[in-house]
Amino acid sequence: MNTLQLSIVHRLPQSYRWSAGFAGLKVEPIPQHLQNAENCLIGLKLLSEDGEKAWPIMHTLSQALSDIEVDCSVVECEGEPCLFVNRQDEPAATCRLKNFGVAIAESFSVTHPF
Numbered sequence: 001m002n003t004l005q006l007s008i009v010h011r012l013p014q015s016y017r018w019s020a021g022f023a024g025l026k027v028e029p030i031p032q033h034l035q036n037a038e039n040c041l042i043g044l045k046l047l048s049e050d051g052e053k054a055w056p057i058m059h060t061l062s063q064a065l066s067d068i069e070v071d072c073s074v075v076e077c078e079g080e081p082c083l084f085v086n087r088q089d090e091p092a093a094t095c096r097l098k099n100f101g102v103a104i105a106e107s108f109s110v111t112h113p114f
Contacts, residue, residue, distance in 0.1 A: 007057055009097065010105035012043035012077070016084060024073045027084060042090050043082040044097075047105060055081050064100050092113055 016027040017039055029041060044061075046054045058074045058081040065072045065085065070093050072085045085093045094104050 006048055007046060007061070007101075008048040008103040008105055009044040009046055009083070010063070011090075012045055012082065013097050014043075015087065016041040016077075025075065027075055027077060028068075040087040041084045042087050044093075045076055045077075045080055045082045050080055058083050061097060061102065065096055068092065068096055072098065093098055 015030045018024065018041070019026040019028045025111050027041060029042070046057060049057055055074070061083055062072050062074050065083075070085060070089045072083055072089075072093065074083055075083050076082070077084075098104060
């Protein structure tokens with residue numbers, strides 16, 4: 001069975017940028033007031049696996065995006081492998097991943113009638 005069809009990712013809530021001198025290797029969070037700047041990255045974290053099991057899956061996801069020429073990198077963030085893409089490529093990236101059977105967990109807020 002295709003391991004991608006069992007994969008669930010979610011978008012990290014914060015935006016990122018490449019750390020100075022470490023493009024493609026290391027990210028840092030962007031302050032809230034700069035999140036509309038160019039070179040803004042979004043991160044996708046695997047929910048269905050973690051630790052060492054997550055790395056090969058994230059590299060497979062990265063290859064799927066590279067196949068359609070979406071620049072991306074798998075980088076450790078908060079102790080887990082995360083897939084980073086440019087913000088402007090997010091729609092193409094999520095569409096490609098969904099076409100591969102990857103579930104994208106959506107964040108939502110619930111309002112209570114009380």
